Amino acid sequence: MSTILERFEQLHPASQRLHQRAARLFPDGVTHDIRYFTPFPLYMERAQGARKWDVDGNEITDYVMAHGALLLGHNHSQVQEAVAEQLRRGTHYGASHELEIQWAERVQQLIPSAETVRFTSSGTEATMMAIRLARAFTGRKTLVRFDLHFHGWNDNVVGAPDREGVHPHALGIPDETLANVVVIPQNDPDTLRRTLREEEVAAVILEPTGASWGTVLLDPTMLPLLREATREAGALLIFDEVVTGFRVSPGGAQEASGVTPDLTTLAKILAGGLPGGAVAGRREVMSLIEFRVGDRRDFGGRIPHPGTFNANPLSAAAGGAALGIVATGEPHRHADALSRALVRRLNELFRREGVPGCAYGQASMFHLVLGADCPPPIDDFTWDWQGQPGYHLPRMSGEAIWSLRRGMLNEGVDLMGTGGMVSSAHTEEDIGRTVEAFSRTVRQMKDEGVL
Numbered sequence: 136m137s138t139i140l141e142r143f144e145q146l147h148p149a150s151q152r153l154h155q156r157a158a159r160l161f162p163d164g165v166t167h168d169i170r171y172f173t174p175f176p177l178y179m180e181r182a183q184g185a186r187k188w189d190v191d192g193n194e195i196t197d198y199v200m201a202h203g204a205l206l207l208g209h210n211h212s213q214v215q216e217a218v219a220e221q222l223r224r225g226t227h228y229g230a231s232h233e234l235e236i237q238w239a240e241r242v243q244q245l246i247p248s249a250e251t252v253r254f255t256s257s258g259t260e261a262t263m264m265a266i267r268l269a270r271a272f273t274g275r276k277t278l279v280r281f282d283l284h285f286h287g288w289n290d291n292v293v294g295a296p297d298r299e300g301v302h303p304h305a306l307g308i309p310d311e312t313l314a315n316v317v318v319i320p321q322n323d324p325d326t327l328r329r330t331l332r333e334e335e336v337a338a339v340i341l342e343p344t345g346a347s348w349g350t351v352l353l354d355p356t357m358l359p360l361l362r363e364a365t366r367e368a369g370a371l372l373i374f375d376e377v378v379t380g381f382r383v384s385p386g387g388a389q390e391a392s393g394v395t396p397d398l399t400t401l402a403k404i405l406a407g408g409l410p411g412g413a414v415a416g417r418r419e420v421m422s423l424i425e426f427r428v429g430d431r432r433d434f435g436g437r438i439p440h441p442g443t444f445n446a447n448p449l450s451a452a453a454g455g456a457a458l459g460i461v462a463t464g465e466p467h468r469h470a471d472a473l474s475r476a477l478v479r480r481l482n483e484l485f486r487r488e489g490v491p492g493c494a495y496g497q498a499s500m501f502h503l504v505l506g507a508d509c510p511p512p513i514d515d516f517t518w519d520w521q522g523q524p525g526y527h528l529p530r531m532s533g534e535a536i537w538s539l540r541r542g543m544l545n546e547g548v549d550l551m552g553t554g555g556m557v558s559s560a561h562t563e564e565d566i567g568r569t570v571e572a573f574s575r576t577v578r579q580m581k582d583e584g585v586l
């Protein structure tokens with residue numbers, strides 16, 4: 136019988152050929168860090184609902200869902216029609232248009248902190264703008280962020296200074312930039328309070344459900360504490376809701392928690408599967424983008440914000456249509472229930488197979504750890520953060536992660552790292568098929584001595 140790796144190569148010869156071409160063109164042969172895959176990534180040809188098909192004709196149940204952008208699944212008919220209609224009218228007017236207003240009205244309706252909105256082309260641009268707004272508004276330099284929280288790839292949010300002040304995680308970031316960034320553990324109120332006391336903090340930015348889309352859940356009492364402590368210290372609170380916005384609830388983690396930040400960064404579901412991001416927040420902070428002096432050339436007294444594809448008509452059409460459906464709350468009810476069912480059934484499976492590990496989740500996002508100890512989730516769903524000292528992740532070995540990912544692809548399931556995003560297009564049958572795929576993969580991993 137073939138190994139997981141041999142079967143992966145047998146099932147995907149056309150992907151392997153495409154990767155040989157790609158390797159001559161792109162660093163690592165890929166166009167996004169998360170798409171890096173060994174021995175080669177799969178190349179997709181089309182997608183519909185909860186499925187996608189690769190160039191070898193394999194049908195795949197998708198839990199990557201456009202890196203979290205597709206809460207409604209691939210090609211939702213209303214989103215597709217809105218984009219097709221706009222395509223006929225034009226892709227870019229180089230001018231204002233009504234769809235951008237409808238889109239922003241939806242954001243304002245759904246996101247509690249969104250007094251005003253500014254669209255960007257990506258989540259990375261949104262976090263860059265939010266940090267700049269906070270520094271400009273407070274007149275302070277220091278950004279506080281939490282260890283392992285992901286905010287895109289602009290200079291302020293990658294790398295972390297170590298004790299010697301040298302950042303160990305990313306090349307090309309000036310030490311001077313990192314000198315203005317403090318990285319602290321996420322579930323540590325004392326360190327947070329001390330940092331806010333000792334530093335002149337412009338803003339605290341975080342993923343409001345915890346590091347890496349809730350892989351390590353945030354202690355829920357941290358959000359009200361953060362609200363109170365930042366207000367007392369005169370610092371702004373930024374929720375990075377690029378993933379959680381419109382997913383944890385129609386109004387994101389801020390609606391679900393009842394804690395309203397000063398600024399919110401959005402992307403992914405915001406733009407209905409097309410490129411787009413936004414900063415939303417308090418009017419007095421956002422107004423720093425305005426031409427208050429009345430002289431277009433005066434860039435000194437404001438924050439400049441051009442961007443060729445800001446609020447482009449196609450993204451506005453897709454985003455407006457998607458958020459209209461999000462506002463009903465129906466996609467959440469469906470996807471959250473399936474995510475909960477999947478996690479419960481995976482925990483049953485791991486117990487039955489006698490493998491160490493667990494699955495856990497929040498809303499329609501799920502995560503898993505296999506081959507390493509993991510505290511049992513509360514209600515077979517919620518990660519027991521109290522069982523985890525500090526902020527350490529229960530870690531899977533690199534070998535186990537690759538073996539799991541390849542094995543699941545052999546079985547027709549694409550995970551996002553060691554977890555996934557459930558959409559409103561997934562069905563109970565998809566969940567059943569996914570559990571069977573896990574069952575076969577886990578057994579093979581055991582046979583190969585990986586688990």
Ligand SMILES: Cc1ncc(COP(=O)(O)O)c(C=O)c1O
Binds near residue numbers: 202259376
């Ligand atoms: C929480 C968070 N913030 C920011 C970003 C960056 O967004 P983008 O990939 O649109 O630049 C991401 C991307 O995954 C994210 O997960």
